[in-house]
Amino acid sequence: MGLDDTERERLRERFKEYGRTGDRAIRDQLIEAHLRLAEHLARRFSNRGVALDDLIQVAALGLVKAVERFDPERGLEFSTFATPTIVGELKRHFRDKGWAVRVPRRVQELHVEINTLVGELTQRLGRSPTIAELARLAGTSEEDVLEAMEAAQAYRSASIDAPTGTGDEDSRGLAAQLGDEDVNLFDAENRMLIADLLTALPKREQLMLRLRFYDGMTQSQIADRLGISQMHVSRLLAKSLAMLRERVEATER
Amino acid sequence: MIDDEIRLALPAAPDFARLARLTAAGLANRVDFTYDEVEDLRIAVGEACLVLIGPEGRSGTIDLVFRITTDGLEVEATGRFEADGSVDHPSDLSVHILDAVVDEHEVLASGRTVRLRKRRARR
Numbered sequence: 001m002g003l004d005d006t007e008r009e010r011l012r013e014r015f016k017e018y019g020r021t022g023d024r025a026i027r028d029q030l031i032e033a034h035l036r037l038a039e040h041l042a043r044r045f046s047n048r049g050v051a052l053d054d055l056i057q058v059a060a061l062g063l064v065k066a067v068e069r070f071d072p073e074r075g076l077e078f079s080t081f082a083t084p085t086i087v088g089e090l091k092r093h094f095r096d097k098g099w100a101v102r103v104p105r106r107v108q109e110l111h112v113e114i115n116t117l118v119g120e121l122t123q124r125l126g127r128s129p130t131i132a133e134l135a136r137l138a139g140t141s142e143e144d145v146l147e148a149m150e151a152a153q154a155y156r157s158a159s160i161d162a163p164t165g166t167g168d169e170d171s172r173g174l175a176a177q178l179g180d181e182d183v184n185l186f187d188a189e190n191r192m193l194i195a196d197l198l199t200a201l202p203k204r205e206q207l208m209l210r211l212r213f214y215d216g217m218t219q220s221q222i223a224d225r226l227g228i229s230q231m232h233v234s235r236l237l238a239k240s241l242a243m244l245r246e247r248v249e250a251t252e253r
Numbered sequence: 254m255i256d257d258e259i260r261l262a263l264p265a266a267p268d269f270a271r272l273a274r275l276t277a278a279g280l281a282n283r284v285d286f287t288y289d290e291v292e293d294l295r296i297a298v299g300e301a302c303l304v305l306i307g308p309e310g311r312s313g314t315i316d317l318v319f320r321i322t323t324d325g326l327e328v329e330a331t332g333r334f335e336a337d338g339s340v341d342h343p344s345d346l347s348v349h350i351l352d353a354v355v356d357e358h359e360v361l362a363s364g365r366t367v368r369l370r371k372r373r374a375r376r
Contacts, residue, residue: 118288128289131282146278149291150271204293207353215346226350227274227299228292 008077015072030067031060037079038063041086045094051105055090062089110148113138115231122235149229197247205240212237257321265332266310270302273317273330280319280326286373293354294371298328300350301367304343304360305332312336325356325372332365343367 011033018026038059046052066082117137121129135142198206211222219237223230261276263269277298281291298317305315313334320327343351343360351358357370 122288128287130285130287131291134288142282143279146275146282146291149278149295150275203353207349210349226296228296232292 011078012072015070015078018067019072027067031064034063034067034078034082035060037082038086041083041090045090050094053105055093058090058093059086062086065089107144107148107151110138110140110144111151111229114145114148115229119231119235193248193251194244197244197251200247201240201243204236205243208233208236208240209244256323256327259319259321261317261319263315263317264310265306265313265315265334267302267306267308268310269315270299270306273302273315274298276317277319277326277328280321281371284321284326284373286325286371290371290374294326294328294369297351297355297358297369297371298330300347300354301328301330301358301369304347304367305330305365325370328369330367330369334365 011030014026014030017023018030039056041062042052042055042059045055062085063082066078066085069085070076070078070081072078114134117134118129121133121137125133131142131145135145138145198209201209208222211217211225212219217225219233220230223233226233259276259280261273263272274295277294278291281294286294302315311332311334313332313336316331316333318329318331320329342364351369355369355371357368359368360366361368
């Protein structure tokens with residue numbers, strides 16, 4: 001791919017260093033240095049109904065795998081080694097993923113936009129907006145809005161049903177989630193108060209707080225589990241905490 | 254008035270649960286659910302599919318019946334599987350999730366049907 005000999009030698013050294021240290025910064029440099037190879041291969045698969053940008057992303061994923069697996073000691077050129085890996089990734093994209101996972105860029109962008117609009121509208125209206133209101137504001141159809149909402153799911157569909165690792169009820173309670181300086185706030189009395197107030201919250205808010213603080217899931221784990229966007233999780237959590245705070249303050253008066 | 258009914262039969266694989274969710278979202282919009290309510294129903298339908306087929310899917314189909322009622326939507330998801338044996342009891346987490354996002358839910362005795370009901374909030 002048009003690299004001269006000194007550049008090639010320098011990269012070879014970097015590969016050896018990465019092999020020794022596993023340093024992510026070096027890995028990232030190596031990936032960037034070969035992005036043009038990924039792009040070049042992605043172009044060979046364009047005009048098959050998938051946006052080139054999406055193909056380049058798939059190819060880049062193949063490149064990442066190739067960088068991680070490449071062993072410079074074997075004397076192979078990296079591009080020779082990486083090409084089949086990247087092409088394999090592209091072919092697999094067409095074969096396996098099919099429509100189920102291929103979310104067009106347009107829908108992905110709309111997904112992000114809708115998320116922002118939901119926050120703004122909820123605040124302005126003091127209630128959850130309707131799909132029609134969102135569509136009007138985004139200048140698109142209601143069907144497109146619904147599709148964009150589902151896209152949260154689609155481009156993570158490999159992980160949605162993966163075990164979250166928090167299935168059993170043992171582990172961390174609310175207190176374990178808090179920093180040291182907060183421990184005193186959560187003496188037994190307060191904990192009972194919180195428990196009482198929690199059960200008085202609407203169920204959706206209870207669920208969010210339970211998943212986040214009792215099961216100790218991160219926002220993105222919750223989003224994956226429920227198949228909704230992380231922004232929606234974040235919004236629901238903020239609302240739940242605000243309701244809880246309101247009630248705590250009410251009891252203190 | 255006879256409620257409108259929409260039927261959908263899908264392979265019992267996680268990939269197709271997306272179609273069930275998308276259909277549910279489309280119908281929820283038809284009956285004027287808000288964004289939050291649409292999200293709730295999507296979560297519920299996804300969870301119902303998960304309860305029936307598990308994370309790996311099963312061989313067979315899921316039959317979904319959506320009913321548009323005067324005040325919301327009802328969904329009935331039934332697994333028709335090739336292998337015998339009933340479905341695992343829904344996990345505590347699944348029950349909590351369903352509790353949180355729909356007004357009513359039940360797993361029928363056969364263990365192969367999940368019924369959901371969600372009403373539109375009064376506005």
